[in-house]
Amino acid sequence: MAVMTVLEAVRTALGEALDADARTFILGEDVETGGVFRATEGLKARFPGRLIDTPLAESSIVGVSIGAAHYGMRPIAEIQFADFIHSAFDQFVSEASRWSYRTRGESSLPMVVRTPWGGGVHGGQHHSQSIEAYYTHLPGLKVVAPSFPADYRSLLRASVDDPNPVLFLEHKRTYRLIRQEIDGAAAETVIGRSRVTRRGGDLTIYAYGLMLHESLAAAESLSAEGIECTVVDLLTLLPLDVETILETARNTGKVLIVHEDTLTGGFGGEIAALIAEHAFEYLDAPVRRLAAPDIPAMPYAHAMEAFFMPDRDKIATAARELAAY
Amino acid sequence: MTAKERRPRSKETIDQYLLSEQQLEEMYETMLLARRLNERMLALNRQGRAPFFIGGTGQEAAQVGAAMSLKRGEDYLVPYYRDLAMNLVFGMSAREAMLNLLAKKDDPHGGGRQMPSHWGVGSRKVVTGGSVVATQLLHAAGIALAAKMSSDPIVVLTCCGEGSTSKGDFHEALNFAQIHRLPVIFYVQNNGYAISESTEKEMPIAHVADRARAYNMHSASVDGMDAIAVYQTVKPAVDQARRGGGPFLIEARCYRLGAHSSDDDDSRYRPKAELEEWTQKDPITLFRRRVETDKVFPPEELDEIEERVTAEVQDAVEWATNQPDPAPEDALGFVYRE
Numbered sequence: 001m002a003v004m005t006v007l008e009a010v011r012t013a014l015g016e017a018l019d020a021d022a023r024t025f026i027l028g029e030d031v032e033t034g035g036v037f038r039a040t041e042g043l044k045a046r047f048p049g050r051l052i053d054t055p056l057a058e059s060s061i062v063g064v065s066i067g068a069a070h071y072g073m074r075p076i077a078e079i080q081f082a083d084f085i086h087s088a089f090d091q092f093v094s095e096a097s098r099w100s101y102r103t104r105g106e107s108s109l110p111m112v113v114r115t116p117w118g119g120g121v122h123g124g125q126h127h128s129q130s131i132e133a134y135y136t137h138l139p140g141l142k143v144v145a146p147s148f149p150a151d152y153r154s155l156l157r158a159s160v161d162d163p164n165p166v167l168f169l170e171h172k173r174t175y176r177l178i179r180q181e182i183d184g185a186a187a188e189t190v191i192g193r194s195r196v197t198r199r200g201g202d203l204t205i206y207a208y209g210l211m212l213h214e215s216l217a218a219a220e221s222l223s224a225e226g227i228e229c230t231v232v233d234l235l236t237l238l239p240l241d242v243e244t245i246l247e248t249a250r251n252t253g254k255v256l257i258v259h260e261d262t263l264t265g266g267f268g269g270e271i272a273a274l275i276a277e278h279a280f281e282y283l284d285a286p287v288r289r290l291a292a293p294d295i296p297a298m299p300y301a302h303a304m305e306a307f308f309m310p311d312r313d314k315i316a317t318a319a320r321e322l323a324a325y
Numbered sequence: 326m327t328a329k330e331r332r333p334r335s336k337e338t339i340d341q342y343l344l345s346e347q348q349l350e351e352m353y354e355t356m357l358l359a360r361r362l363n364e365r366m367l368a369l370n371r372q373g374r375a376p377f378f379i380g381g382t383g384q385e386a387a388q389v390g391a392a393m394s395l396k397r398g399e400d401y402l403v404p405y406y407r408d409l410a411m412n413l414v415f416g417m418s419a420r421e422a423m424l425n426l427l428a429k430k431d432d433p434h435g436g437g438r439q440m441p442s443h444w445g446v447g448s449r450k451v452v453t454g455g456s457v458v459a460t461q462l463l464h465a466a467g468i469a470l471a472a473k474m475s476s477d478p479i480v481v482l483t484c485c486g487e488g489s490t491s492k493g494d495f496h497e498a499l500n501f502a503q504i505h506r507l508p509v510i511f512y513v514q515n516n517g518y519a520i521s522e523s524t525e526k527e528m529p530i531a532h533v534a535d536r537a538r539a540y541n542m543h544s545a546s547v548d549g550m551d552a553i554a555v556y557q558t559v560k561p562a563v564d565q566a567r568r569g570g571g572p573f574l575i576e577a578r579c580y581r582l583g584a585h586s587s588d589d590d591d592s593r594y595r596p597k598a599e600l601e602e603w604t605q606k607d608p609i610t611l612f613r614r615r616v617e618t619d620k621v622f623p624p625e626e627l628d629e630i631e632e633r634v635t636a637e638v639q640d641a642v643e644w645a646t647n648q649p650d651p652a653p654e655d656a657l658g659f660v661y662r663e
């Protein structure tokens with residue numbers, strides 16, 4: 001019986017990956033002492049020479065990983081906070097995501113970039129961001145965003161083994177908050193598959209990261225009121241599990257997409273478009289999105305942060321309205 | 326008889342400092358205020374009254390000596406998150422510092438929209454910045470470019486830590502500024518660490534100042550624990566930049582006496598002996614010892630300053646605590662300028 005937090009699951013998977021494949025190594029800021037969230041704690045002693053503290057320069061962390069992956073190593077990079085990844089955006093957009101395509105598959109990049117994302121930690125504008133909307137616009141890259149410890153563990157392993165570049169998003173608020181009995185728990189091992197976490201006939205909620213947990217909490221309380229929700233844990237954002245999304249949308253006829261990123265241009269728009277395009281005849285209500293308001297970034301002060309973040313109450317309210325439609 | 330009248334003035338020593346008596350007093354008082362504020366802020370964090378704290382303990386001399394080299398109200402300061410003492414020089418009060426820490430509605434540095442220690446007040450010529458390190462160095466170059474194009478005789482001083490000099494933005498800023506001979510001082514506070522990484526992991530050179538050579542830029546490396554030495558190094562560089570002599574890279578060698586932030590446990594990576602060694606070089610203790618030895622101020626006067634500062638901090642906490650918090654919907658404003 002092993003209960004793991006998200007953080008422990010990540011740390012476990014990293015240790016397993018280093019153990020399983022001598023080509024793997026970890027690089028990033030402060031990783032040798034365990035990193036600011038302690039995801040790599042203890043690994044330096046177990047795997048001498050395979051953790052590299054980098055200079056404070058994210059573009060170099062990703063760019064150097066590209067070179068090492070091209071050579072045949074399997075770098076696992078850590079970007080300390082997702083908010084600081086953007087100086088490496090060019091390396092993702094112009095390089096990593098196109099590597100296989102422009103070499104006609106002759107060369108690919110078996111690399112993972114892990115990064116903590118998301119809010120609710122009083123991190124203010126630069127320690128709370130959702131970055132998925134920018135990076136899911138890059139075919140050639142895979143973007144994984146689990147919610148439960150067992151999936152964190154198995155999908156991080158799958159990401160390391162994948163021959164393509166993977167951006168692996170770890171919701172920092174859930175690191176110590178979410179625990180799970182990991183033995184026998186459902187663990188997705190395939191990148192690109194979603195999971196129906198709860199079945200209910202009235203509507204479907206789509207979410208990932210912290211919002212998945214908030215959605216499950218909302219679904220639980222709605223059930224007591226007689227509203228039954230299907231909840232889909234998206235797990236991988238790119239490539240999307242279109243089949244599961246459409247199947248659940250068709251089954252329930254009402255859909256609510258939840259994310260903590262801002263609304264306009266947010267990832268929810270893609271899911272909404274898919275459903276509108278391919279499940280239109282099955283819909284009993286307009287597609288509903290619940291997201292943060294369109295302001296530049298998450299504010300720091302408590303009241304404004306709470307206002308910004310969707311949560312179980314806001315989800316329940318939106319779901320009730322939708323159910324009553 | 327007041328302490329001031331009793332003072333055995335030592336005019337030559339004061340002249341040697343290149344600082345007036347009044348400036349020396351300001352130097353001491355500002356360093357001390359920054360220190361006491363930071364101590365109190367950390368305590369408030371530990372009491373659960375402030376979710377986040379990041380401070381400049383150990384860097385007060387580096388900050389005060391440099392900021393006092395600028396013309397307040399005219400020159401621009403583009404600071405980084407440890408520069409509480411610089412902001413105090415530029416007109417921030419203890420009350421305002423606490424408003425910022427507690428993310429109160431009337432905090433002039435964004436009213437709770439950013440983490441504390443992300444300062445910026447346009448009217449004071451302190452330029453807003455985010456948390457992404459080194460981005461501000463380019464803004465500083467841009468301000469200096471605009472000033473030069475406008476024949477405005479100002480100087481821009483911008484700060485970062487030594488770890489941040491690894492970023493491309495740092496190198497791009499120096500390159501741009503030197504090509505155009507801009508009136509900007511790149512002021513790097515080398516405190517020995519970037520979170521857990523000591524300088525050998527951050528760069529292959531011993532002195533940040535050596536980076537200037539790649540850009541054909543003037544540079545200096547100064548003992549950042551000595552406020553007077555800092556002033557004596559930065560002031561001529563500022564004067565030279567103002568006269569059109571171009572940019573300067575200045576490294577202040579100091580030490581982060583505290584943890585990186587309230588979320589950091591520095592015992593995980595920092596040798597105790599090293600911390601103890603640097604504690605012996607505490608910039609405020611050093612300053613006090615020096616002015617006492619040189620008989621610039623009698624000890625009673627320094628004690629008076631100490632009392633004044635303590636009272637100011639106490640008042641600031643009490644006052645700021647009772648100021649209003651932002652309302653939830655305040656989050657929506659100012660996305661665009663109307």
Ligand SMILES: Cc1ncc(C[n+]2csc(CCOP(=O)(O)OP(=O)(O)O)c2C)c(N)n1
Pocket residue numbers: 029056058080084407456457458485486487488489490516518519520581585
């Ligand atoms: C681009 C970027 N990457 C990572 C961080 C996280 N971070 C905040 S401060 C810091 C260390 C900065 O070290 P240094 O520049 O030496 O300044 P110091 O904190 O020592 O004053 C890091 C890595 C950040 N703020 N920005």
Ligand SMILES: [Mg+2]
Pocket residue numbers: 486487488514515516517518519520
């Ligand atoms: Mg430093």
